[in-house]
Structure formats: structure tokens, C-alpha cells
Amino acid sequence: MQRRGFMTSLAAGGALALLGKEAAAGQYKHPGKATPDAGKWAPNALRRVNEIIAEFGRGGRRHRASKRPYVVFDWDNTSIMHDTEEALLMYQINNLAFKLTPDEFATIVKQGVPPGPFAADYKNADGQVVTLEAITSDLVDDYKEIHQQYKGMAGQQSLEAVQASDVFVDFRAKLYFLYEAINDTHGPNIGYPWVIYFFANLSVKEVSAMAEASNDLGLGDGIRKVKYVSPSSRAGQAGVISTAHSHGLRLTPEISNLMHVLEANDIDVYVSTASLEDVVRVFATLPKYGYALKPEQVLGLRLETTADGVFKNAYKAGWPLNWGPGKSEVIKRELVAKKGYGPLMVLGDSDGDYDMLRDFPDTQLSVIVNRLKKGKIGTLCAQAAETLGRPGARFVLQGRDERTGQWIPEEMTLKLGKTEKKLLA
Numbered sequence: 539m540q541r542r543g544f545m546t547s548l549a550a551g552g553a554l555a556l557l558g559k560e561a562a563a564g565q566y567k568h569p570g571k572a573t574p575d576a577g578k579w580a581p582n583a584l585r586r587v588n589e590i591i592a593e594f595g596r597g598g599r600r601h602r603a604s605k606r607p608y609v610v611f612d613w614d615n616t617s618i619m620h621d622t623e624e625a626l627l628m629y630q631i632n633n634l635a636f637k638l639t640p641d642e643f644a645t646i647v648k649q650g651v652p653p654g655p656f657a658a659d660y661k662n663a664d665g666q667v668v669t670l671e672a673i674t675s676d677l678v679d680d681y682k683e684i685h686q687q688y689k690g691m692a693g694q695q696s697l698e699a700v701q702a703s704d705v706f707v708d709f710r711a712k713l714y715f716l717y718e719a720i721n722d723t724h725g726p727n728i729g730y731p732w733v734i735y736f737f738a739n740l741s742v743k744e745v746s747a748m749a750e751a752s753n754d755l756g757l758g759d760g761i762r763k764v765k766y767v768s769p770s771s772r773a774g775q776a777g778v779i780s781t782a783h784s785h786g787l788r789l790t791p792e793i794s795n796l797m798h799v800l801e802a803n804d805i806d807v808y809v810s811t812a813s814l815e816d817v818v819r820v821f822a823t824l825p826k827y828g829y830a831l832k833p834e835q836v837l838g839l840r841l842e843t844t845a846d847g848v849f850k851n852a853y854k855a856g857w858p859l860n861w862g863p864g865k866s867e868v869i870k871r872e873l874v875a876k877k878g879y880g881p882l883m884v885l886g887d888s889d890g891d892y893d894m895l896r897d898f899p900d901t902q903l904s905v906i907v908n909r910l911k912k913g914k915i916g917t918l919c920a921q922a923a924e925t926l927g928r929p930g931a932r933f934v935l936q937g938r939d940e941r942t943g944q945w946i947p948e949e950m951t952l953k954l955g956k957t958e959k960k961l962l963a
Contacts, residue, residue: 574799577792578945582927583905583934587796587883590903594882595803607882608806610869610894611793613818613838615887616907617829619761619788619943622753622821623813627717627733628783629752631710634697637739640685644678646735646851647716650728656719662777668719669776673712676774680709708772715766715781726812726861726890731853734814734841738851742816745849749820753827756787761943763954784954788943793885794828805882807831810869811838812861812890837868865894874898889913895933908935908951910963923949923961935961 573588593600594607601607614621630636638646648670655667662668687693688700700706721729737745767780797807809831811818815838822831840854858864858871874880880898884891887907892914895904906919922933926949935949937959946952950959 572799572803574792574796576947577795578947579792580934580936580945580947580949582931582949583936586903586931586934587905590883591799591803591805594902595800595805601804603804605877605879606804606806608808608873608877609800609883610808610810610873610881610885611797612886612888612891613809613811613822613836614813615909616790616885616891617793617809618790618821619938619940620756620784620786621813622749622756622787623730623733623817624717624783625756625785625787626749626752626817627736628714628785629755630736630748631713632701633748634684634688634690634700635740635748636691636736637744638681638736640678640682642738642851643681643685644674646738647677647681647713648674649735649851650732651720652724652728657723660715660719660723662779664777666777668715668779672775672777673716673719673779676772676776677709677712677716679774680705680712680772684709704769704771707766708768708774711766711768711781712776712779714783715768715779718781727859730812730839730859730861734839735851737814737841737849740849742843742847742849745814746816746820749817750824753787753821756785757789759786761786761788761941761954786943789828790945791828792945794830797829797831807835808873808881809836809838810860810865810891810894811836812859812865814839814841837872861890863893865891866897869894869898887911887915889915891915892918902932904933906933906935908937908949908961910951910953910960912963916963919962 573591574584576584592598595601611617651670653670655669658667660668683705684700685691687695688697689695690697717729717733720732763782763784765780765782768778770778800807809818809822815836818838819833819836821827822829822836823833838860840857842850842852842854844850858867860868869881880900882901883903884895884901885905886895887909888911895918906922908919918933919935922935925931936945937948937951938945939952940954941952950961952959
């Protein structure tokens with residue numbers, strides 16, 4: 539990632555005033571509006587949302603100015619289509635936006651990851667299960683060569699020239715393969731901190747600028763799943779591997795509109811994300827994306843920083859991992875402890891949101907963006923399906939068309955590459 543060329547120009551041209559002037563500008567007054575636009579809401583879900591707003595919002599029979607209600611939104615695949623952190627990882631790889639020496643990279647690439655083989659699905663082209671030791675050895679070799687070649691680090695070659703090389707193709711495929719393998723083998727408690735350690739030595743402003751550039755690229759990109767295969771010329775210890783990344787980000791106007799309507803009804807809004815807090819703050823606060831929240835409304839993963847705002851490859855001491863049970867822990871610590879009560883509504887899409895969707899007695903409604911998932915979130919989806927259309931339903935589903943990234947006005951979802959919508963996995 540280094541060392542000045544790429545990051546200097548990015549920081550100068552991309553950040554705009556980032557979380558200073560523009561974030562402050564995002565604190566504009568939302569126009570007063572009693573109910574959300576119908577948009578592409580599933581009618582059953584929208585009806586329940588409207589009931590909650592009418593009852594607990596400004597002028598509602600259960601609204602108390604001294605006990606201002608609040609709603610918690612997940613970000614990735616709930617407030618937007620796809621995952622901003624994963625998009626940023628691919629952007630960081632493609633642009634070699636690292637500020638790490640080869641020795642630092644060699645430490646971070648295996649930091650916190652248990653040694654040995656990955657899950658059985660993570661095989662190379664010869665059918666052998668890939669190990670951490672093998673693939674990180676290849677990646678360290680790749681990074682050393684790239685560091686010597688790329689003029690943004692220490693060499694003479696342009697980014698375009700390096701991108702055309704087999705060493706870069708190997709580096710991209712194997713680093714993204716490693717991200718997937720770590721998460722699927724060891725879970726987000728290992729994988730989610732690991733991926734943000736690659737921001738080490740970058741300032742908050744540099745990462746925010748990179749996030750904005752990644753967001754803009756993703757929003758202009760087509761929704762597509764791209765397969766990446768490492769070249770046989772760089773088989774190395776891990777062998778030839780393949781992985782896939784889902785490209786394309788999309789805004790969800792129904793969510794941004796709901797956020798504005800809630801605030802207009804004296805209901806506070808918070809985001810709870812398993813991505814780095816500073817990364818999601820770019821998406822959530824810059825007015826050009828439409829959500830226009832304040833930085834303090836975003837709660838997510840945190841890294842240690844130096845006194846002058848440079849990230850370290852160390853998770854924030856004492857701060858819970860904001861995923862799964864950690865999301866509920868952060869809500870209790872940062873919101874319930876200060877307010878004395880839990881969220882009025884919670885919106886999410888995955889196992890990472892399961893706990894906060896169901897943990898709080900004060901929660902009147904949980905909206906689940908239907909991704910046709912099994913697991914723990916699947917049990918809540920099944921409960922929502924069983925109570926579909928019933929008065930006072932606690933869980934409701936919202937469908938989407940994953941070919942376009944847009945919601946559809948029903949509970950069923952159409953997966954990318956499929957032709958028939960489904961209600962449950």
C-alpha cells in the first residue's frame with residue numbers, strides 16, 4: 539500500500555472536506571413528513587413501520603419528549619446493497635493502496651488467524667485444502683515484488699503496468715481468497731478485525747478518502763459476480779486458486795427516506811455496522827449519498843490510532859466487536875446505558891444482526907431485508923413468514939431484486955442469476 543504516490547493524490551482530491559465540513563453540512567434540517575414514501579416497500583412491512591411511527595413519533599399517543607425513541611439500522615446489505623468494507627478491500631487491492639513495508643505486510647497478513655488448513659471448501663485447483671502458511675507465504679512473496687516494482691511504493695513501474703503482471707493477478711486472487719477463507723473457517727470475530735488491519739499506517743483522512751472513491755466506483759459499477767483465478771506461473775505453495783467478488787454498490791432510497799422521516803418525527807436514528815466505523819461514516823454522512831447522518835450516529839468496528847490520527851493494526855482496546863452479540867453489547871453500552879431503554883425498531887439482514895433484532899424488550903418491530911439466508915437469521919425470517927400480514931407482527935420481511943440492487947414491493951427476493959423469487963431459503 540504505499541508509500542506516497544497514490545495516497546497523496548487520493549487524499550488531496552477525494553476527501554472533499556470529509557468528516558469535517560461536509561459532515562457538518564449533512565446536519566441539515568430534514569423536511570417534516572409524517573410517513574415514509576411508499577417507494578418499493580413491501581406493503582405489510584410499510585404498514586407496520588407507519589403504525590410504529592404514528593404511535594411513538596411526534597404527536598403519537600406513546601411519544602414522550604423526555605424519552606425520545608430511537609431506531610437502529612444495520613448498514614451493509616440493509617441500508618445499501620452489498621458490502622462497503624468488501625468493496626473497499628477490492629478497491630484497496632486494485633489500487634495497491636497500502637502503506638506497509640514488506641515486513642509489516644508479512645505480519646498483518648496472518649495477524650490473529652489460527653494456523654493450519656482452512657475449511658474443506660477452500661481447495662486449490664489440485665483439490666488440496668489450502669493452509670494459512672502456504673497462501674500467506676505466496677502473498678508475502680507477491681507483495682515484496684510489487685513493493686519493489688510499483689512507483690507508488692518504491693519502484694519505477696506505473697500502477698497500470700503492475701496490474702498487468704502475473705504477480706499482481708496472483709496477489710489479488712489470493713488476498714481476496716484469504717479474506718473469504720478466514721471468515722468462513724474462523725468466523726467474523728477473526729475475519730472482520732483482520733481485514734481492517736491493512737489500513738495500518740494510513741490516516742483516518744486517507745482511509746476516508748479511499749472509502750469515498752471506492753463508494754463512487756461501486757455505485758457506478760454494474761452488479762456482477764467476478765471470478766478471480768491466480769495464474770499457474772505463480773502457483774507457489776498454495777497452488778492455483780479461484781475466488782469471486784460481488785461488484786457494484788447501490789443506494790437504498792427507502793432507507794434514507796425512512797431515516798429522514800423518523801428524525802422529522804422526533805425519533806433518533808443510529809447505524810450499527812460490522813465495518814470500520816470511519817469507513818461507513820463516509821457513506822452515511824456525506825450529503826451526496828442521501829443519508830446525511832451525523833458522525834456520532836454511526837457505531838462500528840474501531841482501530842487504535844496514533845495521537846495524530848493514523849491507524850494501527852490493533853483493534854480498539856475495550857471496544858466490543860460490533861457483530862452478532864457484539865452489536866447488542868454496543869447498543870446496551872452506548873445507547874441503553876445513557877437513555878435507559880432499548881431501540882424502538884431495528885433493521886438488519888444477516889446472522890450478524892440476529893441478536894440486536896431480537897434482544898431488546900422495548901423493540902416493537904424488526905425489519906429484515908430478505909437475502910434468503912439460512913442460519914439464525916433464517917429462523918427470524920421463518921417467524922416473519924408465519925406472521926405475514928398479521929396485526930402487530932414483530933418481524934417483517936422486505937424483498938429485493940439482487941440483479942438491480944433495488945427493493946421490490948413484496949416479501950420475496952430474486953437472487954442474482956435466478957429467475958424465480960422465493961420467500962425463504
